[in-house]
Amino acid sequence: MNQFHLDPSIIETCRQDAFLIADEVLSMVEQHSTVSVERSVLRLIGVDGVNDLLEPLPNMMVDEVYHHGDLSKGISRYLASALFQSGLNLTEFQQAYLKGQVQLITPHLEDLDTCRNVLKPYLQKTFDRIAKNRDTRHRFLEKETPRTTDLYVIVATGNIHEDVIQAKAAAKAGADIIAVIRSTGQSLLDYVPYGITTEGFGGTYATQANFQIMRKALDEVSKEEGRYIKLVNYASGLCMPEIAAMAAIERLDVLLNDSMYGIIFRDINMKRTFIDQHFSRMINAKAGIIINTGEDNYLTTSDAIEEAHTVLASQFINEQFAFAAGLPEELMGLGHAFEIDPSVENSFLYELAQAQMAREIFPNAPLKYMPPTKHVTGNIFRAYQQNTLFNIVTQYTSQSIHLLGMMTEAIHTPFLQDRYLAIQNAKMIQTSMKSISEELVIKEDGLMANRAKKVLEDASLLLKQVKESTLFQALEQGVFAGVKRPQDGGKGLDGVFQKSPDYWNAALDLWEVSR
Amino acid sequence: MKLIRPYGDTSHDGKIQLSFTLPVHADGQGIEAAKRLATQLGLLNPQVVHAEDIHEGYAFFVVYASVKFDLDLDQIHVEEALTERKSREEIEVILQENFDRELVFVGASTGSDAHTVGIDAIMNMKGFAGHYGLERYRGIRAYNLGSQVKNEDFIRFAKKVNADVLLVSQTVTQKDVHIRNMVELVELLEAEKMRERVILIAGGARITHELAKELGYDAGFGPKSYAEDVALYAINRMIANKSKP
Numbered sequence A: 001m002n003q004f005h006l007d008p009s010i011i012e013t014c015r016q017d018a019f020l021i022a023d024e025v026l027s028m029v030e031q032h033s034t035v036s037v038e039r040s041v042l043r044l045i046g047v048d049g050v051n052d053l054l055e056p057l058p059n060m061m062v063d064e065v066y067h068h069g070d071l072s073k074g075i076s077r078y079l080a081s082a083l084f085q086s087g088l089n090l091t092e093f094q095q096a097y098l099k100g101q102v103q104l105i106t107p108h109l110e111d112l113d114t115c116r117n118v119l120k121p122y123l124q125k126t127f128d129r130i131a132k133n134r135d136t137r138h139r140f141l142e143k144e145t146p147r148t149t150d151l152y153v154i155v156a157t158g159n160i161h162e163d164v165i166q167a168k169a170a171a172k173a174g175a176d177i178i179a180v181i182r183s184t185g186q187s188l189l190d191y192v193p194y195g196i197t198t199e200g201f202g203g204t205y206a207t208q209a210n211f212q213i214m215r216k217a218l219d220e221v222s223k224e225e226g227r228y229i230k231l232v233n234y235a236s237g238l239c240m241p242e243i244a245a246m247a248a249i250e251r252l253d254v255l256l257n258d259s260m261y262g263i264i265f266r267d268i269n270m271k272r273t274f275i276d277q278h279f280s281r282m283i284n285a286k287a288g289i290i291i292n293t294g295e296d297n298y299l300t301t302s303d304a305i306e307e308a309h310t311v312l313a314s315q316f317i318n319e320q321f322a323f324a325a326g327l328p329e330e331l332m333g334l335g336h337a338f339e340i341d342p343s344v345e346n347s348f349l350y351e352l353a354q355a356q357m358a359r360e361i362f363p364n365a366p367l368k369y370m371p372p373t374k375h376v377t378g379n380i381f382r383a384y385q386q387n388t389l390f391n392i393v394t395q396y397t398s399q400s401i402h403l404l405g406m407m408t409e410a411i412h413t414p415f416l417q418d419r420y421l422a423i424q425n426a427k428m429i430q431t432s433m434k435s436i437s438e439e440l441v442i443k444e445d446g447l448m449a450n451r452a453k454k455v456l457e458d459a460s461l462l463l464k465q466v467k468e469s470t471l472f473q474a475l476e477q478g479v480f481a482g483v484k485r486p487q488d489g490g491k492g493l494d495g496v497f498q499k500s501p502d503y504w505n506a507a508l509d510l511w512e513v514s515r
Numbered sequence B: 001m002k003l004i005r006p007y008g009d010t011s012h013d014g015k016i017q018l019s020f021t022l023p024v025h026a027d028g029q030g031i032e033a034a035k036r037l038a039t040q041l042g043l044l045n046p047q048v049v050h051a052e053d054i055h056e057g058y059a060f061f062v063v064y065a066s067v068k069f070d071l072d073l074d075q076i077h078v079e080e081a082l083t084e085r086k087s088r089e090e091i092e093v094i095l096q097e098n099f100d101r102e103l104v105f106v107g108a109s110t111g112s113d114a115h116t117v118g119i120d121a122i123m124n125m126k127g128f129a130g131h132y133g134l135e136r137y138r139g140i141r142a143y144n145l146g147s148q149v150k151n152e153d154f155i156r157f158a159k160k161v162n163a164d165v166l167l168v169s170q171t172v173t174q175k176d177v178h179i180r181n182m183v184e185l186v187e188l189l190e191a192e193k194m195r196e197r198v199i200l201i202a203g204g205a206r207i208t209h210e211l212a213k214e215l216g217y218d219a220g221f222g223p224k225s226y227a228e229d230v231a232l233y234a235i236n237r238m239i240a241n242k243s244k245p
Ligand code: B12
Pocket: A156, A181, A182, A183, A184, A185, A201, A202, A203, A265, A297, A300, A301, A373, A374, A375, A376, A377, A408, A409, A410, A411, A412, A413, A414, B107, B112, B113, B114, B115, B116, B117, B118, B119, B121, B122, B128, B167, B168, B169, B170, B171, B172, B173, B174, B201, B202, B203, B204, B205, B206, B221, B222, B223, B224, B225, B226, B230
């Protein structure tokens, strides 16, 4: 498997530097929480529902304490005290809350032990459900022979019922993973929409009800096909940890969950993102959800040859953030992509080198490999050809999560036939080149080996440089994707707050006890 | 009159190819349905060269056929935003000769659209595919506000810097989300009595000059347009406006 014989000491230095980079950020994270973290705690406790204005209960409750109480103590104390004093159970309390008959802010907060006792049964119920979900997934998967590569396709009709038709068709044609792309703009909503949705732009709203519908449909196909079909959504944007909580509850299997994507591509404030990603990844670790990181996106705004090392550097950083949240390597779907301009001489060899390098540096990670997108044009025949090349790289380098390229990438979100043809393309490569990696060896000290070496060295230099400043400064300087973000700019900063010394997070508390 | 037909391998054979999915099975009836579709489109001799079930009750078809009419090329006229191309250096000379101040361009990917590569290609210093962006032009002050910029904020900024030219990039077009957003901007500009005072230009992969005009913009630019094109168009318009009484 190991062809490039990359210098292990450089790799080790990269990991150490990335550790220090992440560690510095995490000491800020430690001291803070966000409105979305607090809302996810409510969701884990079982708070759910909306008022007449379709405002979610978790938002109403957190907003109440944010404006009229002291959120720096955490939402858990408030809910526990209010529940305790009302004498109602959670369901009754929520109904009364919606009617305006009870409030979260009460004359005094109960002591910690009382609060713990009040919330424990509710949280335990959710945790049991999450554990059961893990078990269900495990039982499905242990019956199959593990695959080297899972074929991943997206559905994005905007209508969850239409998505179901497309998802089932894709699974039957051979897709192993289905992602429901979110509607344009959802990442900037500071709440999670509620209920079943049938209208979205460029995607379908991520809601708990939609998760449920798709999970059920995919379970049906899984049984019919004798193959577990994994479900993906996006824990990104302003509601990152809430989506993670909902996904854990509804047994999603994979979540897009990058530590920096929101900062770079959505202009979300960096503190907000770092705090949110940490809690969301803790939930993912608990739920056995594979995360997918978003390094592939860097190559849409910066050049894939010149900036290849930023992808690797970012993978190291994402890896450390993931470890810090308790995710094992087996759940780290680090991202990269086939985005070199195909008109560049030997571009295919550079792609192969990068992919093989990633495989060797992260041997246990279920790497997520993204298809050509940026250099895809309206010439669908050329796009099909690019996708074939991409499929060959995956076959040779054993990428784990292979996101299929669509011939209509430059035009629209995929048609039924686009997806089918893409799956056929990948299957043909998988069959016709089944043993290629055992048969063909990469030349020592050749163009590809030297390319991999160079990218690793450049990544190592970059990490050193970031370590010497800080990740915050690196983001201000536009190190990743060429996008610059000010520390105190971006969306969602007003939802970040410092924890007071008596801050209490009921979910974390119970995790720690059970760990 | 210049009459044309599609070209397969012989002049005037009129050959075209189609591919599509029908909610049918790839059986005799399904194939006949595909053929009828082509016939009703007015095509001659449709041949279903490929039929394949791609999902329960859905089949994919590839069809070859001929068209039976000529197009008169002389009857086809399109309005394009630009009829000539000039280099950045040439444009800078025009700027210098005609204006004694910097022209202000404000651009953004507006509404919920998060795509920046297109507007960056037009505006950023480094440009795109060997064409430098507007930020590099002597005689132009360019402000690129980035993506997901609300129309209100866009206008507020344009007002603040006294913009001459507004550049709107729209990439996501699904369910016509771009149209709503583009129209909203025009309405807001009108309400602010600003529409006449600025040159309003839209661009993006699915934007055409025709569409932009229809929505109340001065011009629209699609794929393969560069900073030179936009700059030249805007400058020509400003010069023309200046000479208006
Ligand atoms: C890169 C990319 C992204 C990146 C964007 C990164 C960034 N910071 O820009 C990321 C990954 C973030 C992204 C996200 C999404 N994307 Co996207 N993306 C693309 C991709 C691959 C390339 C677009 C691109 O950069 N092209 C290169 C530039 C240079 O070309 P251009 O924009 O056409 O610009 C040229 C001209 O049009 C013109 N021009 C452009 N703007 C302007 C403005 C003016 C004033 C002028 C004069 C000229 C001009 O000049 C430029 C240079 O010639 C395309 C697919 C493709 N290959 O086209 C999909 C694509 C555009 N994305 C798509 C979608 C749906 C999305 C999402 C909505 C998906 C989702 N549900 O989350 C999100 C966006 C969320 C949101 N809120 O908008 C769809 C759009 C479908 C449609 N027609 O509606 C596409 C076509 C992919 C697909 N098949 O689904 N995307």
